[in-house]
Amino acid sequence: xxxxxxxxxxxxxxxxxxxxxxxxxxxxxxxxDVEPGYLxxxxxxxxxxxxxxxxxxxxxxxxxxxxxxxxxxxxxxxxYFPTANSFPSMLADMLxxxxxxxxxxxxxxxxxxxxxxxxxDWLGKMLKLPEDFLAGTEGQGGGVxxxxxxxxxxxALLAARSRIIKLIxxxxxERSEADITSxxxxxxxxxxxSSVERAGLIGGVRMKKIxxxxxxxxxxxxxxxxxxxxxxxxxxxxxxxxxxxxxxSCAFDYITxxxxxxxxxKIWMHIDAAYAGSAFICPEFRPLLDGVEILLISIRIxxxxxxxxxxxxxxxxxxxxxxxxxxxxxxxxxxWFVFRxxxxxxxxxxxxxxxxxxxxxxxxxQADQRFEISAEVVLGLVCFRLKGSNDLNETLLKRINNARxxxxxPCQLAGKFVLRFAVCAxxxxxxxxxxxxxxxxxLSSKLLQEQSH
Amino acid sequence: xxxxxxxxxxxxxxxxxxxxxxxxxxxxxxxxDVEPGYLxxxxxxxxxxxxxxxxxxxxxxxxxxxxxxxxxxxxxxxxYFPTANSFPSMLADMLxxxxxxxxxxxxxxxxxxxxxxxxxDWLGKMLKLPEDFLAGTEGQGGGVxxxxxxxxxxxALLAARSRIIKLIxxxxxERSEADITSxxxxxxxxxxxSSVERAGLIGGVRMKKIxxxxxxxxxxxxxxxxxxxxxxxxxxxxxxxxxxxxxxSCAFDYITxxxxxxxxxKIWMHIDAAYAGSAFICPEFRPLLDGVEILLISIRIxxxxxxxxxxxxxxxxxxxxxxxxxxxxxxxxxxWFVFRxxxxxxxxxxxxxxxxxxxxxxxxxQADQRFEISAEVVLGLVCFRLKGSNDLNETLLKRINNARxxxxxPCQLAGKFVLRFAVCAxxxxxxxxxxxxxxxxxLSSKLLQEQSH
Numbered sequence: 001x002x003x004x005x006x007x008x009x010x011x012x013x014x015x016x017x018x019x020x021x022x023x024x025x026x027x028x029x030x031x032x033d034v035e036p037g038y039l040x041x042x043x044x045x046x047x048x049x050x051x052x053x054x055x056x057x058x059x060x061x062x063x064x065x066x067x068x069x070x071x072x073x074x075x076x077x078x079x080y081f082p083t084a085n086s087f088p089s090m091l092a093d094m095l096x097x098x099x100x101x102x103x104x105x106x107x108x109x110x111x112x113x114x115x116x117x118x119x120x121d122w123l124g125k126m127l128k129l130p131e132d133f134l135a136g137t138e139g140q141g142g143g144v145x146x147x148x149x150x151x152x153x154x155x156a157l158l159a160a161r162s163r164i165i166k167l168i169x170x171x172x173x174e175r176s177e178a179d180i181t182s183x184x185x186x187x188x189x190x191x192x193x194s195s196v197e198r199a200g201l202i203g204g205v206r207m208k209k210i211x212x213x214x215x216x217x218x219x220x221x222x223x224x225x226x227x228x229x230x231x232x233x234x235x236x237x238x239x240x241x242x243x244x245x246x247x248x249s250c251a252f253d254y255i256t257x258x259x260x261x262x263x264x265x266k267i268w269m270h271i272d273a274a275y276a277g278s279a280f281i282c283p284e285f286r287p288l289l290d291g292v293e294i295l296l297i298s299i300r301i302x303x304x305x306x307x308x309x310x311x312x313x314x315x316x317x318x319x320x321x322x323x324x325x326x327x328x329x330x331x332x333x334x335x336w337f338v339f340r341x342x343x344x345x346x347x348x349x350x351x352x353x354x355x356x357x358x359x360x361x362x363x364x365x366q367a368d369q370r371f372e373i374s375a376e377v378v379l380g381l382v383c384f385r386l387k388g389s390n391d392l393n394e395t396l397l398k399r400i401n402n403a404r405x406x407x408x409x410p411c412q413l414a415g416k417f418v419l420r421f422a423v424c425a426x427x428x429x430x431x432x433x434x435x436x437x438x439x440x441x442x443l444s445s446k447l448l449q450e451q452s453h
Numbered sequence: 454x455x456x457x458x459x460x461x462x463x464x465x466x467x468x469x470x471x472x473x474x475x476x477x478x479x480x481x482x483x484x485x486d487v488e489p490g491y492l493x494x495x496x497x498x499x500x501x502x503x504x505x506x507x508x509x510x511x512x513x514x515x516x517x518x519x520x521x522x523x524x525x526x527x528x529x530x531x532x533y534f535p536t537a538n539s540f541p542s543m544l545a546d547m548l549x550x551x552x553x554x555x556x557x558x559x560x561x562x563x564x565x566x567x568x569x570x571x572x573x574d575w576l577g578k579m580l581k582l583p584e585d586f587l588a589g590t591e592g593q594g595g596g597v598x599x600x601x602x603x604x605x606x607x608x609a610l611l612a613a614r615s616r617i618i619k620l621i622x623x624x625x626x627e628r629s630e631a632d633i634t635s636x637x638x639x640x641x642x643x644x645x646x647s648s649v650e651r652a653g654l655i656g657g658v659r660m661k662k663i664x665x666x667x668x669x670x671x672x673x674x675x676x677x678x679x680x681x682x683x684x685x686x687x688x689x690x691x692x693x694x695x696x697x698x699x700x701x702s703c704a705f706d707y708i709t710x711x712x713x714x715x716x717x718x719k720i721w722m723h724i725d726a727a728y729a730g731s732a733f734i735c736p737e738f739r740p741l742l743d744g745v746e747i748l749l750i751s752i753r754i755x756x757x758x759x760x761x762x763x764x765x766x767x768x769x770x771x772x773x774x775x776x777x778x779x780x781x782x783x784x785x786x787x788x789w790f791v792f793r794x795x796x797x798x799x800x801x802x803x804x805x806x807x808x809x810x811x812x813x814x815x816x817x818x819q820a821d822q823r824f825e826i827s828a829e830v831v832l833g834l835v836c837f838r839l840k841g842s843n844d845l846n847e848t849l850l851k852r853i854n855n856a857r858x859x860x861x862x863p864c865q866l867a868g869k870f871v872l873r874f875a876v877c878a879x880x881x882x883x884x885x886x887x888x889x890x891x892x893x894x895x896l897s898s899k900l901l902q903e904q905s906h
Contacts, residue, residue, distance in 0.1 A: 007544075011472070039568060050796045064564070072562070098470075158655060202655070333518070
């Protein structure tokens, strides 16, 4: 069995392995070649009886694991949205693993609860959220790190559900929870992430999709119309999940219109800003969050963490009441390391660089008559397509991904098949973006040439 | 900003820090001295503008964090239940952080999905689960790593809820989901963990607590009586969460009685074996799981992971449908490293050592006439108390925890205030247990002496 002496040696080797992996990641093919089921045949059918050596295990990382990895931190990865990783956060994670506490209550590890409260306030201040979203020393708000973005939405929805049931039962004690629940309606953009719909399914409430305008954003009028119809039908609107930065095209719902409406109708308004939220730490992007002052109860933001910041919730003590799971790792350590070792300026620079690269890609697309931009480029995502049929664009995407040089995923916008180019990796530089574009451009030329025959 | 060269250096320092921390953990006071709110005054009110150096950050770990840590891996920690950590799992975690993929679909990182499927089969085989719990190459079962134990129960309950709603609607398409949900009843032991009750609250279904026998376990008769009454009242029983190894006293519900009953009544039976489950890899403890063959749909086990193994669920492809969150880390890497570097024998030895230490503590308690054992000692938990009032035992526990030498938490058993001594840390040896007992014994003598005056 591994003792501390061997751990010191192997741990240092692992640090080098990790550094080598990340320094040379662009030499690895970004998307793997394997077929479903590839891994099972490469390893035994059951766990070994006797311990194996570390050498045997680490050798299998390159033989078994790496051939099946999609390299999210490769500068050739432009799919989905970024998942942050940074050297400071990896260091914090090592420490977090060693402390290995389960922070389900204050006493279970006080530092774990308290650092989280303060880090969420740091984040709230970086985002310039109104005072009542902060915990402070006697605040009524505060934030919590959720395991994932999907849980943040679910927790907000469940909190809103309990609140409305309590409000109604206070006035009508004879009404059962099941009866009330059967009348509840939650709303979100038709462009909202699938996890929002899932939150409705899990919470057992109706979730209606609000149609969006030509910018793929929800306007007040669209919500207002649905609210009227639903109230007339005897239903009870109780929750809106507005999106700032949709997954498909990074569209922004009009929260300055939606906020006052929710306030008037006593609807819990939750903002899903999973992707776009971190950009609000830059003054030039903060106006995208304008309207938060009016009324808003919860907001979620992803970093290398997922957070949920709420208003008017009393003093935080035991975070287990703020989330689905009971147990929790000491995740705020990562925020603390990252905030301090980047500094606000470093984090702003990180975001600006990604936005700049996306703008660069946008102008390359715009300069090419064969292509069109499919949605306004606000942050690090460019939605684009060949002028022409969906089939043509599907074929182009297939060829791009089959060539394995870069990796993209598509989206549907107003019935159109669109390619999404999301600047993701920490290591993406201008020349990678230029290379990616020239590669796409070449594949397009070839495709269009074939089609013209 | 930290570059790969600095990361290599700091990462290696962190490996040493972690090794030092774990090698010398017993020199640290197991439970902290801080008061609620201690941390906020030790750090700035907001994130720094400019990056700080790594030295500044790491210095603050000892100044700010460590004074507020409850050291779960100290050999003087006997509270709650163990949370595993091991050198191999920490190494795997470093790799997992570097790869930093989000495995929400097969394509998002094939190795991440595939290793998990195979590791869950390894675990299923180690537990000697019936074949239909395994994924195999064309199996209908399989497992999934959940973020936490609480999520495993919730996911099982939500799956059972969907299943019953579908079954009923297939026969009675006119019945609404809300109407059906309002009639559903789930059951669990009155000794079940609080997360089971929470799962009912989140899922919006009634959760009834089944009374236990004098061993704090649920018998078939007790369930059968409740089922009859509830069916007579027009309700629809649909889910049972049986516990193998309760949190309070490590009691085992009689699944050989409950299984056939659930089968006859078409109730989804879920086994919560969060703590005790890992012991079933030892042949001498496997009989505790007997009855699983009859009928059982899901089971959860904690290691340094939480898992849910299900039966008859079709081939696994996208794990996001098997859990609450959408995203997921590459957590099976930890299982792979741990299973291989311990081997089945090493893991069995680990469990046997903890059980042996608990037995040792039990015999020390039994040899002292002033004390009584409050529940059968089956695995690594000893429930004990001073013969006498609850007040007396509460005072004893308070003194034990105030002395800060060891850390315990209490439980309530049949109205009695009971002290729980759970063998938790990897580093706990016989002499630690003996020391702990002699400390408890001395504090008791002093207390009893004071009381007799």
